[in-house]
Amino acid sequence: MSVTDAIEALAALLGERLSTAAALRDSHGANEAHFATALPDAVAFPRSAAEVAEILRLCADHGCPVTAHGAGSSLEGHHLPVSGGVSLDMTQMDRVLAIHAEDMDAVVQPGVTREALNDALRGTGLFFPVDPGANATLGGMAATRASGTTAVRYGTMRDNVMALEVALADGRVIRTGTRARKSSAGYDLTGLFVGSEGTLGIITELTLRLHGLPEAVSAATCRFPDVDSAVNTVIATIQTGLPMARIELVDEMMVRGFNLYDKGALPEQPHLFVEFHGSPAGVAEQAETFGEIAAEFGGAGFDWSTRPEDRSRLWRMRHNAHYAIRALRPGKRTLSTDVCVPISRLAEAIGAARAESRRLGLTCAIVGHVGDGNFHCGISLDPKDAGEMARVAEFSETLVQRALALGGTATGEHGIGIGKRKYMRAEHGGAVEVMQAIKHALDPDGMLNPGKLLP
Numbered sequence: 001m002s003v004t005d006a007i008e009a010l011a012a013l014l015g016e017r018l019s020t021a022a023a024l025r026d027s028h029g030a031n032e033a034h035f036a037t038a039l040p041d042a043v044a045f046p047r048s049a050a051e052v053a054e055i056l057r058l059c060a061d062h063g064c065p066v067t068a069h070g071a072g073s074s075l076e077g078h079h080l081p082v083s084g085g086v087s088l089d090m091t092q093m094d095r096v097l098a099i100h101a102e103d104m105d106a107v108v109q110p111g112v113t114r115e116a117l118n119d120a121l122r123g124t125g126l127f128f129p130v131d132p133g134a135n136a137t138l139g140g141m142a143a144t145r146a147s148g149t150t151a152v153r154y155g156t157m158r159d160n161v162m163a164l165e166v167a168l169a170d171g172r173v174i175r176t177g178t179r180a181r182k183s184s185a186g187y188d189l190t191g192l193f194v195g196s197e198g199t200l201g202i203i204t205e206l207t208l209r210l211h212g213l214p215e216a217v218s219a220a221t222c223r224f225p226d227v228d229s230a231v232n233t234v235i236a237t238i239q240t241g242l243p244m245a246r247i248e249l250v251d252e253m254m255v256r257g258f259n260l261y262d263k264g265a266l267p268e269q270p271h272l273f274v275e276f277h278g279s280p281a282g283v284a285e286q287a288e289t290f291g292e293i294a295a296e297f298g299g300a301g302f303d304w305s306t307r308p309e310d311r312s313r314l315w316r317m318r319h320n321a322h323y324a325i326r327a328l329r330p331g332k333r334t335l336s337t338d339v340c341v342p343i344s345r346l347a348e349a350i351g352a353a354r355a356e357s358r359r360l361g362l363t364c365a366i367v368g369h370v371g372d373g374n375f376h377c378g379i380s381l382d383p384k385d386a387g388e389m390a391r392v393a394e395f396s397e398t399l400v401q402r403a404l405a406l407g408g409t410a411t412g413e414h415g416i417g418i419g420k421r422k423y424m425r426a427e428h429g430g431a432v433e434v435m436q437a438i439k440h441a442l443d444p445d446g447m448l449n450p451g452k453l454l455p
Contacts, residue, residue: 003085006064007042010086013054017045017092028069028087031077032322034333034383035418038080040067040087047092049165049173049204056202057171059086060447067449068198070140071113073132075322075336076417078144078197082451088202090139096120097205104210105162105179110139110203117208126210129154132413133319139203144415145195149246149318152238152371153277154211156413161194165205169443179207192438197415198449200442214277217245218287219311220304222294223269227251227354227366229297230270231347234370236293238343242286246275247371248318251354254365254378257324262317267301273318275311321367325378328363332380337396337419339403340374340412349406350375356398360391374412401426416453424455 011018019025020042029039041064046052059066065085072079081087094111101124108117115135117128130141132148140146142164147156154160163177176189193201224230230249237244250258252268259266272294276286291302305311317324325334341349350366357364357377368375377399381392400410400423410416410423425432436454439446 002062003041003064006059006062006086009058009062010042010044010055013051013058014044014046017047019043019045025087028072028089029080030072031080032073033075033077033419034335034381035077035080038077038082039084040081041084043069043087043089045089045092049167052088052167052202052204053171053173055086055088056167056169060170060445063445063447065447065450066202068139068143068202070111070137071134073134073136074140074144074415074417076411076414076419078415078417078449078452079140080418082418085447090137090202093139093204099124100179101126103179104212105207106210107205107207108138109205110137110142112138114138114141121210125213127213128160128208129211130157130160133321138206138208142194142203142206143196143198147369147374147413149248149315149369151369151374152247153243153245158191158194160209161190161206162209163207164190164193164203166193166201167204168201169445169448173204174201177207195415197417197453199439199453200448202448214245216280216283216306217275217277217308217311218283218304218306219246219273219275219314220287220302221266221271221273221314222299222303223267223271223301224294225269225298227270227350228347229299230272231350231370233272233294233297233299235343235346236297237290238371240289240293242289242293243276243278244274244286244290244371245277246273246315247369248273249350249366249368249370249375250318250321251366253328253363254321254324254367257321257328257365258317260327261320261324264317272299273314318367321365321376321378325365325380328365329380332382335379335381335392335396336376336414337379337399338368338374338376338411338414339399339408340372341403341406341408343373345406345408346370346373346375349403349408352402353377353399356395360395362388362391362395364395369413372412373408376413418452421453421455424453
């Protein structure tokens with residue numbers, strides 16, 4: 001049994017949809033973050049659940065690792081085939097299979113992107129709200145339990161995946177969940193596979209919860225004299241129960257990056273980017289209440305807009321944060337890491353992160369979905385500078401340990417992947433052994449996305 005034998009068997013099954021071309025292997029071994037390139041031995045392009053199941057069966061027979069690949073936008077290296085083997089590219093499984101407008105759900109293949117689904121929903125009065133920024137595939141978003149700017153109102157992928165079809169390591173295909181809005185029948189297997197990062201099975205179909213398009217939308221930016229004032233505005237806003245659709249913090253370093261990358265002219269001060277959804281009267285009332293709260297903490301320079309093109313420009317700028325950080329030090333790489341803490345400890349966590357980055361002399365920009373206590377640190381780095389890499393590692397370690405000490409998590413959004421496996425035991429303790437037992441039960445040979453998630 002060997003990887004070579006597996007590739008020969010897969011070539012007979014898939015024909016030209018199994019490739020060992022150098023360019024394809026290179027593109028599937030690269031990543032947006034700072035991780036080293038990890039090349040697969042081959043890239044496979046399935047088009048059905050039956051093909052995925054047969055690929056897994058053949059790879060299991062030959063002891064060949066399999067790593068699922070979607071848009072490749074992961075920031076923790078989930079999609080990198082660190083043990084070689086087959087990169088299972090799901091992008092040709094890209095059909096919207098059904099839209100049930102009356103039940104507010106849709107059934108899709110895993111290669112459908114979030115933008116493609118929302119294009120398909122035009123005219124239905126519905127949309128899929130989970131927005132991680134990148135135009136990621138929905139299968140990848142489920143596998144990493146993605147969230148994003150709208151999670152404070154609409155929840156994460158965990159809240160919006162109703163059911164799955166999953167191919168297991170031995171080639172079996174199972175269904176988890178139904179289109180019913182709730183169930184008390186058995187273990188929550190849907191929840192188990194959402195966030196499993198492709199280590200337990202390969203998602204081949206998703207049933208997703210949809211939401212009604214708001215009648216009115218209003219977005220704004222406002223600036224603050226310091227980060228503490230902006231964060232305290234967020235805490236007060238959430239504690240009043242104001243139904244924010246988005247509330248994002250950017251510090252002055254991040255604003256500088258936006259101005260460099262997008263040729264913008266925002267004052268280099270901490271800002272909040274906010275958005276409200278609802279009826280025209282409701283949105284106006286929410287905006288007024290938020291303005292009053294922000295003013296108490298020194299918020300000023302409100303720039304409100306209800307025009308779609310202005311809102312799109314605002315959120316496009318926010319979603320380009322990863323590239324804007326690169327503009328701070330052209331030619332360098334970026335460590336983009338995130339933690340999440342209880343909302344009452346948010347100011348403390350962000351303040352400590354800023355102080356630590358200054359102490360270590362790092363170029364660090366902070367941006368976050370702070371409405372749910374989640375914030376990101378983007379650190380510019382030179383992988384060839386051993387001293388800087390050591391300081392970056394120290395910063396990341398301190399950031400995570402402090403988040404855990406405050407009752408938070410090592411990652412609220414990016415996932416574990418390669419970069420944060422070492423923190424799993426500190427966060428979960430003895431539960432790690434339970435996770436390892438589940439992994440062994442479903443993938444006894446460790447062929448599915450080896451080297452990820454579990455220590």
